[in-house]
Amino acid sequence: MKAIDREAKKQVTKSVGKNILKDRIFEGLVILFSILSIVPLIFILSYIFAKGFPKLFIPEFWISAPPVGQSKVAIETIGMNYGGIANGIIGTFFVVIMAAFIAVPLGVMTGVYLAENRQSKIVNAIEVAVDMIQGVPSIIFGIFINIWLVTTMKAGYSAIAGSISLALMMLPIVIKSTEETIKLIPDTLKEAAVALGTPYYKVILKIIVPAAMSGIVTGVLVGVTRIAGETAPLIFTAFGNPNVNYNVTQPMETLPTLIYNNARSASPNLIENAWGASAALVVLVLLLNILTKVVVNKWKVKF
Numbered sequence: 090m091k092a093i094d095r096e097a098k099k100q101v102t103k104s105v106g107k108n109i110l111k112d113r114i115f116e117g118l119v120i121l122f123s124i125l126s127i128v129p130l131i132f133i134l135s136y137i138f139a140k141g142f143p144k145l146f147i148p149e150f151w152i153s154a155p156p157v158g159q160s161k162v163a164i165e166t167i168g169m170n171y172g173g174i175a176n177g178i179i180g181t182f183f184v185v186i187m188a189a190f191i192a193v194p195l196g197v198m199t200g201v202y203l204a205e206n207r208q209s210k211i212v213n214a215i216e217v218a219v220d221m222i223q224g225v226p227s228i229i230f231g232i233f234i235n236i237w238l239v240t241t242m243k244a245g246y247s248a249i250a251g252s253i254s255l256a257l258m259m260l261p262i263v264i265k266s267t268e269e270t271i272k273l274i275p276d277t278l279k280e281a282a283v284a285l286g287t288p289y290y291k292v293i294l295k296i297i298v299p300a301a302m303s304g305i306v307t308g309v310l311v312g313v314t315r316i317a318g319e320t321a322p323l324i325f326t327a328f329g330n331p332n333v334n335y336n337v338t339q340p341m342e343t344l345p346t347l348i349y350n351n352a353r354s355a356s357p358n359l360i361e362n363a364w365g366a367s368a369a370l371v372v373l374v375l376l377l378n379i380l381t382k383v384v385v386n387k388w389k390v391k392f
């Protein structure tokens with residue numbers, strides 16, 4: 090009997106040892122593939138910062154724009170630095186803020202409607218449309234707005250056209266984040282408010298939306314991060330402008346289009362500016378991502 094027990098213990102020990110070995114191998118593979126997945130990002134970021142990081146410590150790079158009144162050829166010939174990125178920073182700020190003003194109210198209202206009417210056939214159709222919009226390549230939005238607003242309606246290239254194309258890209262992100270966050274809120278919270286005689290619109294505005302504010306803010310920040318680095322839609326809409334421009338009805342430069350235009354130049358000065366603008370854009374996106382993480386961790390939906 091004791092011999093049988095000893096044999097059984099050996100089999101159990103052997104089986105446990107095999108399982109532990111398999112677990113460690115699997116864990117090692119997971120860690121290995123996780124490290125491999127971030128290697129390209131490390132190489133890209135290190136190359137961008139190696140090329141453009143020194144530019145970030147030059148004050149003129151932030152506050153100046155390409156000089157007006159002299160041709161690029163003349164400036165490149167005498168070896169002057171062809172301005173900074175002030176026009177791109179200002180343009181990016183205007184375009185992104187206007188896109189957010191368009192996408193956030195519409196996205197939040199749509200998300201609330203989808204979450205509050207889950208059994209409706211219209212909701213299913215809207216959700217399919219949102220998923221399709223989310224999968225559309227960014228350049229398509231630029232071409233669409235170019236044909237519809239810039240060409241057909243003869244509005245011309247402008248920051249407004251650029252912000253509309255970016256708002257279309259941002260819209261599905263805000264809708265999805267709002268909808269999924271509201272679905273996490275217990276129905277008993279809404280039922281209690283309705284039972285006390287609170288009108289339905291006040292339940293939504295005073296209880297549901299504030300309770301879902303963390304998810305909504307997170308979606309907005311993710312959407313802003315998503316559109317801040319887009320280039321293709323803005324080439325067909327905002328177009329670009331070498332001057333510092335505050336008129337949103339006129340062509341306006343942004344950091345992505347500035348990088349695109351300068352990187353295509355044969356001038357070493359403009360290429361250096363492109364690398365510096367790339368580093369500035371990466372820092373901006375990184376700060377937005379950190380802010381998103383802070384919001385998520387601090388204002389999680391808890392019930």
